[in-house]
Amino acid sequence: MTGKKNIAIMGAGLVGSLLSLYLAKRGYKVDLYERRPDMRTTVIDGGRSINLALSDRGWRALRGIGIEEQVREVAIPMHGRMMHDEQGNLSFLPYGKEGQSIYSVSRGGLNKALMNISEPNPDIDYHFNRQAIDVDIRENKIQLRNTETGELERIIPDLLFGADGAFSAVRGAMQKTERYNYQQDYLEYGYKELTIPATEDGGWALEKNALHIWPRGNYMMIALPNLDGSFTCTLFFPYEGERSFAAIKSETDLHTFFQEAFPDALALMPDLAEEYFGNPVGALVTVKCFPWSFEGKSLLIGDASHAVVPFYGQGMNAGFEDITVLDKMLDSMGDANWEALFKAFERRRKPDADAIADLAVLNFFEMRDKVADPRFLLRKKIETKISAQYPEKWIPLYSMVTFSDLPYSYALDAGRQQDKIMKKVMKHIRSIEDYEKPEVQKLLQKQLVEKEKLKSYKAQEV
Template sequence: MENKTQLSVMGGGLVGCLLSLYLAKQGYPVAVYERRPDLRRADLAGGRSINLALSDRGWRALETIGISEDIKKVAIPMYRRVMHDTQGHLSFQPYGQEGQAIYSVSRGGLNRALLDLAEAEPSISLNFEQQLLEVEVSSNKVSMLDVAANKEYQVQPDVIFAADGAYSMVRLSLQKTDRFNYEQSYLDYGYKELTIPPNADGSWQLEKNALHIWPRGQYMMIALPNIDGSFTCTLFFPFEGDLSFASLKAPEQLREFFQEVFPDAVPLMPDLEQEFFENPTGSLVTVKCLPWRHKGKILLVGDAAHAIVPFYGQGMNAGFEDCTVLRGLLQEHEHDWDTIFKTFQDLRKPNTDAIADLAVYNFIEMRDKVADPRFLLQKKIEAQITAQFPDAWLPLYSMVTFSPDLPYAQALANGKRQEEMMNELMQYIQSEADYHKPEVQEYLQRHLGKGSI
């Protein structure tokens, strides 16, 4: 049934497109405004990651609009981490239990699929190269700039959904209102994208179904597979310091550095120097704010409400989960926007704060700990605990990645309790065989025998 309420979604990225589809299926007319050109007709890579890690929370959102099977055809399952040391030796860590995987998907490909679906909906209008200048919060009057025509104009929707990213202009307007709390923090690290091209026959030069990591203590490089046989590599590196983006200034200096610390990757990267010096250096920001809503008229979603760093692979998944939660609230409360927005904020804020903290923690784990034999041993012991006590113990990564019904905040709380236990338990363990020691088994039975975690 068609509804007369005029809705605007600011931002035509992944979250904005998905949200517009959910709103249209509830019978609302939706106008989507996107600052950039239509990416289906333009190359907009611009140094942003061309692939993302899609996990169970994201798949659930895609299933509800019927495109999960189509996306899986162009997604690559990654069943484990493969760690590369400075001698090129490999070690391995599975992501979950047998058969569980996160998926490498093309950001652009997924966005194009969502745009195609949105364009096919009669009640959705897509408006590209439309830059939001300011929102008059008291009236919901939005000042826009038609970039191509260089002409300003105004729209006044009944309800505004801000899906315009970490540097949201809607949020900037809300920041000028009374008692709006805003926190922005950058890592001292930036990122730069590099490429491992496919073999001549189109095959992958590294193991295809894995996320590859070169952990080096104070920095790291990762690689995710693409459907065309290439890998997108991302170097996470300090902005400044003795070893940093600022210190690597000449091609020969760069190659010498890479040959020393990433020796097995260098032969696979023929365009290393050109990409390093031509590709932009991105920054890594966490954004927390409150409130996300204004009088049932404006709502922040996705990165506009809770931008996080990418190290748990949950930024897109958390944004998609926003849409799933909103969909349920729309069905439950129909047109009561004030109740919908308040409930949404109450449900999501603790969980997005939790995944933001977890993402920063996981950066430290990926950068430092995955190269530590004691850490790898602990992960193997945790896997044995999960097998012995499946109802009482699930690793934190699995809680976040493979348990879409478990809120992020609960996963974080459970993870902290489990980490305390592991700190005690690992005092008895020097090898995998030690798992069967009587004192280890007695400890586990005492703490987990009744399913206490």
């Protein structure tokens, strides 16, 4: 036996489960502790998990441990956004180039798959119904309560990973250390999960291979396809105000509102009232904190260190990318000095976590109101043309985030620069044909030369 560390992971969600595979592969003994019961044998109360959009960063982490193909089987490709206007008219906007898609997966389905893949590994043990009731961050002593039996248990792992989500208990303990930087920001919007069931013949009632959006100015609904023919819809809605969760008090209010705002969806939602009044309103929080580690003994990962709002579809992808980055650092730095490793990791990863958090909030405003604006759609089309003409020099922001492994912080910076250029270009654009006008082409060439200065930055790829 070598002196391999015993590792505890708090939280057996998506990031914790995937992390266990990466760590076990390196020969560590890994124990996962999960507050909830085993979701494979118990029905977890639903209505609080937005469907997930798996994209390149997520796939990369799955590929890195050789389980990409197993997950592909439960994923539905979405090639673009399908916008629904108030009259039920549809318009389609591809996400990227031909062949680039994001993938709809159910959080529960993916989590179960990861558990089924990892649990047979003799070095990985899952412990369910274990709530961390006290975390002594200095000594790495964690007191756990068995939520079924009430029994208390104390563990003292060599290393502790906090993969326990936005309300992380491990982070809670770190927050009590000196000079801890911490931030939690709630949107004044909540979300509610609803369903468009499968058609009678088991098919999809809307276009299957798209992410559907009903953008309505200061609120919106989205729908993602499931394998069983249903769509999981999520209504993002203000807590307070004229049109808000607070304003809808009765089935009549609900029906009137949906009839006006989402008439085509309403026709497909037979259980709307039951679901609406039965499901909870979820909160939308951004959490930023620093540092993520404590003395080489513990490290936060995924939502625990950087919870983001869901509007870029990057929460899980960012958490999975944490694992890719950590794994590459283990390759290059080795595991002789965990403190140095954790510090290097958090320093490296923090700017990218901050960037995707900010991008996610910005994308909320884009999805909510701009997506319905013809000027915005024209701009997207012009940008596609620029990107086609100058593929080396111009990757649209959405593509950098979704279809590349460029650091999120690079994407945010480059995106801002491109935004400035687009503002200048769009002054000359009334229709898509204007793109060919000499003054547009000349302006673009000049701007792209200046943009090149940023290029060197690209060196710091993941």
